[in-house]
Amino acid sequence: MFIKKDIRNLNKQLALIKTTDTNTRLTTETFDKDITELCNSMNAVLDERREAVIEAEKTNAEFKRAVTNISHDLRTPLTSAIGYLQMVRQENDSANLAIIEERLKSLTTLMNSLFEYTKLIEGRVMYNPGKVNLCDILRDTLAQFYGDFTAKGFEVVLDIPDKPVYAVCDKSAVERVVQNLVKNALQHGYKRFELCVDETKIVFSNCVCDIENLDVEKMFERFYTADLSRMSGNTGLGLAIAKELAEVMGWKIKAETRFSETASISIALIFNKKEVHF
Amino acid sequence: MDILRTRNITKTYGKTTAVENVSLSIHKGDIYGLIGRNGAGKTTLMRMITSLTFADSGELEIFGQTSESGLNSARKRMGSVVEMPALYPNLTAVQNLEYYRILRGIPDKNAVKNALKTVNLTDTGKKKFKNFSLGMKQRLGLALALLNSPDFIILDEPINGLDPMGIVEMRETIKRLNAERSITFMVSSHILSELSLIATRYGIIEGGRLIKELTAAELQEQCQQCLSVKVDDTAKASAIIETVLGITKYKVVGGDEIRIYDKYDDSSEITYQLNANGVRVSGVAVVGDNLEEYFVSLVEGGRKA
Numbered sequence: 161m162f163i164k165k166d167i168r169n170l171n172k173q174l175a176l177i178k179t180t181d182t183n184t185r186l187t188t189e190t191f192d193k194d195i196t197e198l199c200n201s202m203n204a205v206l207d208e209r210r211e212a213v214i215e216a217e218k219t220n221a222e223f224k225r226a227v228t229n230i231s232h233d234l235r236t237p238l239t240s241a242i243g244y245l246q247m248v249r250q251e252n253d254s255a256n257l258a259i260i261e262e263r264l265k266s267l268t269t270l271m272n273s274l275f276e277y278t279k280l281i282e283g284r285v286m287y288n289p290g291k292v293n294l295c296d297i298l299r300d301t302l303a304q305f306y307g308d309f310t311a312k313g314f315e316v317v318l319d320i321p322d323k324p325v326y327a328v329c330d331k332s333a334v335e336r337v338v339q340n341l342v343k344n345a346l347q348h349g350y351k352r353f354e355l356c357v358d359e360t361k362i363v364f365s366n367c368v369c370d371i372e373n374l375d376v377e378k379m380f381e382r383f384y385t386a387d388l389s390r391m392s393g394n395t396g397l398g399l400a401i402a403k404e405l406a407e408v409m410g411w412k413i414k415a416e417t418r419f420s421e422t423a424s425i426s427i428a429l430i431f432n433k434k435e436v437h438f
Numbered sequence: 439m440d441i442l443r444t445r446n447i448t449k450t451y452g453k454t455t456a457v458e459n460v461s462l463s464i465h466k467g468d469i470y471g472l473i474g475r476n477g478a479g480k481t482t483l484m485r486m487i488t489s490l491t492f493a494d495s496g497e498l499e500i501f502g503q504t505s506e507s508g509l510n511s512a513r514k515r516m517g518s519v520v521e522m523p524a525l526y527p528n529l530t531a532v533q534n535l536e537y538y539r540i541l542r543g544i545p546d547k548n549a550v551k552n553a554l555k556t557v558n559l560t561d562t563g564k565k566k567f568k569n570f571s572l573g574m575k576q577r578l579g580l581a582l583a584l585l586n587s588p589d590f591i592i593l594d595e596p597i598n599g600l601d602p603m604g605i606v607e608m609r610e611t612i613k614r615l616n617a618e619r620s621i622t623f624m625v626s627s628h629i630l631s632e633l634s635l636i637a638t639r640y641g642i643i644e645g646g647r648l649i650k651e652l653t654a655a656e657l658q659e660q661c662q663q664c665l666s667v668k669v670d671d672t673a674k675a676s677a678i679i680e681t682v683l684g685i686t687k688y689k690v691v692g693g694d695e696i697r698i699y700d701k702y703d704d705s706s707e708i709t710y711q712l713n714a715n716g717v718r719v720s721g722v723a724v725v726g727d728n729l730e731e732y733f734v735s736l737v738e739g740g741r742k743a
Contacts, residue, residue, distance in 0.1 A: 180501075181466075183587040183619055184515055187543035199545035214620045221467070236676065239690040243677025272693075289461070 166190045170199070183210065224281060231275040238268055273397040280404045289409075292331045293324040294431070295357060301338045302355070308346055309353060314366075319356035327431045333405045337413075338362075340402040341427055351422070365426040368417075374425070376415045440499070441466055441590050441622045442487065447496030449482055456482040458646040459496070464590075464624055464639075469616055471637030472626040475737065479646040480626040481520065484594050487624075488518045501589075517583030518592035519576070527568035531559060531578050534567055535585060542586050553581040556615070558607055572599030580611070590622045591615070597632055609636050630733045644737045661729050665702035667712070668694050668721035675717045682711050694720075 166189050173186050185203045188195050242264050249257050298320055309316050327334075341364045345353050349366030356363050368374060380403040406413045412430040417423065442464040449457040457479045464470045474480045485491045487498065489509070497504060500512040525534045535550040554560050557577040562570070570578065576596055583591050596612075597605045613636050615621045627633050633640070640657060642650045652660075669675040672690050679685050679698065685708075687700035698708065702724060709719050727735065 181589075182515055183589050183621065185587045186545065187586070188545050189543055191540070191543070191545070196545040203546065210619075214618070217467075217620060218617070236688070236690045239672050240676035240680060242673035243675070246674055247677055 162190050163192055163195065166192065166195055170195070174202070177206065181213070224278065228275070228278040231271055231278055234271055235268070235275070238264065238271065242268070273401065277397050277401055277404070280401060280408070289328050289330055291326055292329050292334060294327055294334065294362065295320050295322075295325050297331070297334055297338055298355065298357065298362065301335065301342055304339075305342050305346060312346065312350070314346075314350070315352045317352070317354045319354075321357060325357055325359065329409050329411070329431065333409060337402045337405050337429065340398040341429065344398055344402075344427075349425075352424070361428050361430040363426050363428045365424055367422045367424045369423075374417065376417055376425075379415055380413065440464065441468070441501060442624070443497075443499040444483075444487075445497040445499070447483070447486060447493045447498060449486060449491070449493050455646050457486070457493075460643070460646075460648045461496075462641050462648055462651060464622060466622055467616070467620060468639050469612060469623045469625065469637045471630075471633035471640045472624060472643060473628070473630050473633060473640055473733070474626070474643035475628055478628075478643045480628075480643055481594055482646075483643070484518070484520045484592055484624070484626060488516070488520055488592060489513060490520060514586070515589045516592065517586065517588035517590070518594075519579035519583055519596065520592060520594040522575070523579040523582055525567050525575075525578065525582070528566055530564055530566055531562045531570075531574075531581075534578065535581060538582060538585055544586060549585060553584045556584055557581045557611060573601060573604045576600060576608070577604075580608075584615075587619075588621065590624070592624045594626050595628075596625060597627065597629075605632070612636055631729050634729060642733070642736055649739070650736055657729075657732075659726075660732055661726055662699070663702070663724065663726040665698040665705055665708065666721070666723050666725045667696050667698060667708065667719060669696060669712065670694070670718040670720065672696055674715075675712055678712055678715045678717060679708075682715060683708060697725075 169189060170186055173184075176182075177184055177186075185206060186199045188199050242261060245257065245261050245264065249261065302316075302318065306316075345364055345366040349368055351367040352365075354363075354365040380399050403413050406429060409431075412428075414428045414430065415425060416428070417425050440463045443462070445461050446459045447457060447461070448455065448459055460479075460483060472480050472483070482491070486493045487500070498509065500509055501515060503509050503512040526537070529537065531554060532550055535553060539549055551560075557580045559574060559577045559581060562574065567575070567578070576599060580591075580593065580596065583593075593612075596608055600608055612623055612625065616623060625633060625637070630640075634654075634657065638654050640650075640652050640654070641648055642652075667675070672694065675696055676688070676690060679688055679696065683701070685698055685700050688696055688698045691697050701708075705722050705724070709722055712719050
């Protein structure tokens with residue numbers, strides 16, 4: 161009787177251990193000789209499995225740290241290389257030197273986003289929540305890019321209410337997310353940019369030309385970019401950073417393509433209404 | 439995944455507020471150092487997490503669980519030494535742990551020996567718990583916390599009452615358990631420098647409020663003295679710093695900031711040379727305190743606010 165109950169209980173424990181990342185080991189209620197032995201053997205197997213997992217995690221963490229350190233350490237020599245190059249160019253300029261400088265600068269941009277991204281995945285970015293009016297952030301950010309939009313011939317449609325929309329979030333993080341999403345629209349879209357805000361989400365939409373090549377599933381993965389040469393200073397990290405930051409705040413980000421008269425893509429930034437309580 | 443999260447957690451005793459709106463999170467693999475002066479609210483916070491007392495308001499989340507029953511099962515994956523552990527004064531170390539081993543249904547007879555070995559408490563023999571020194575009691579407490587292979591351990595002032603050798607050992611034990619068994623720790627102390635050797639993240643608490651959370655790297659940056667120079671062109675500036683000023687220990691840390699670790703007391707020469715060579719300098723400041731100064735400035739800032 162008791163032994164049967166103990167075995168059922170062991171099975172329950174084992175199921176839990178299987179699905180969680182844990183050090184937990186099997187325990188017995190009866191201390192029956194055979195069950196105790198069974199537990200000990202199973203625990204030994206669990207120990208071995210656990211050790212392998214921890215080892216793998218450690219390697220992974222070390223790798224992440226190495227990438228962060230490298231991206232951090234490369235910044236200084238890269239910057240001073242540009243400095244020296246500029247000095248050379250002042251004395252004796254040539255078209256090739258100008259190209260070298262331009263390439264070094266796009267390398268710097270690449271490095272900076274890589275650094276920012278690794279900082280994010282390592283969880284080194286601190287989240288300082290406060291009450292923020294999202295409409296203000298949207299207006300400020302769009303004002304920054306307004307010139308770029310008109311220069312590229314965009315029709316910009318904004319639907320931002322006068323009434324403030326509040327959310328509890330980190331202001332600089334939201335600014336960054338919005339900037340990245342707007343930049344994304346600016347870089348990859350054409351013709352029409354739309355932005356609308358309601359009580360639960362912000363939606364960014366724009367027309368895109370080669371929608372066939374666009375993979376909505378992969379869009380938020382790091383280094384996803386249609387431009388494989390990365391010559392345009394496009395790192396493929398902008399959306400990955402936006403997603404990562406949004407998730408730190410408990411927000412969600414979703415993309416959707418639509419085919420009406422022109423193909424378009426909408427990215428919805430769904431903020432967490434639940435946490436608003438003042 | 440976050441191991442622990444608190445959201446606006448508050449606890450008052452009569453008219454005094456011991457913990458006020460604390461929202462913190464502990465990530466998997468952290469050694470989280472909770473730093474604060476005596477009476478800042480560290481122990482109260484830990485008591486709420488370990489269910490020795492209940493919060494008046496706010497939400498607690500352990501291993502993703504927030505419901506009452508969920509929290510109870512989550513706490514089974516947790517070990518803690520907050521205040522004196524409930525050990526029997528007339529039993530020896532081995533007897534005490536053996537009692538808990540059977541109570542918790544741990545099948546392995548070697549579990550007790552292993553736990554005692556981990557905390558370096560193997561040679562107490564027939565000495566009864568009541569005759570233990572404070573340091574030995576602390577260690578036995580940790581051994582008890584380790585007995586059921588936890589994923590998360592909470593230690594309140596674990597180095598209290600330890601001699602210098604004991605402090606080193608305790609630090610090594612925490613570090614080893616964190617690395618080898620992937621155990622997440624939350625450790626409180628009133629001495630920042632004691633924790634600075636092991637913690638990966640810090641929460642600084644004062645007057646019941648969490649006034650700052652920062653990572654070990656951020657703390658190190660805060661506490662490394664250097665000259666921060668804000669310029670319009672970091673590329674040009676770095677070439678000048680190397681060639682004209684002959685400084686090699688510097689770092690470009692952002693789009694407009696360079697940190698100089700060498701000759702930083704001669705800020706006038708640095709600004710002069712940068713200006714003379716056509717770099718606009720918009721700000722120069724010596725940044726970085728030593729650990730204690732930094733802690734004091736944080737705590738004082740927290741009290742005023």
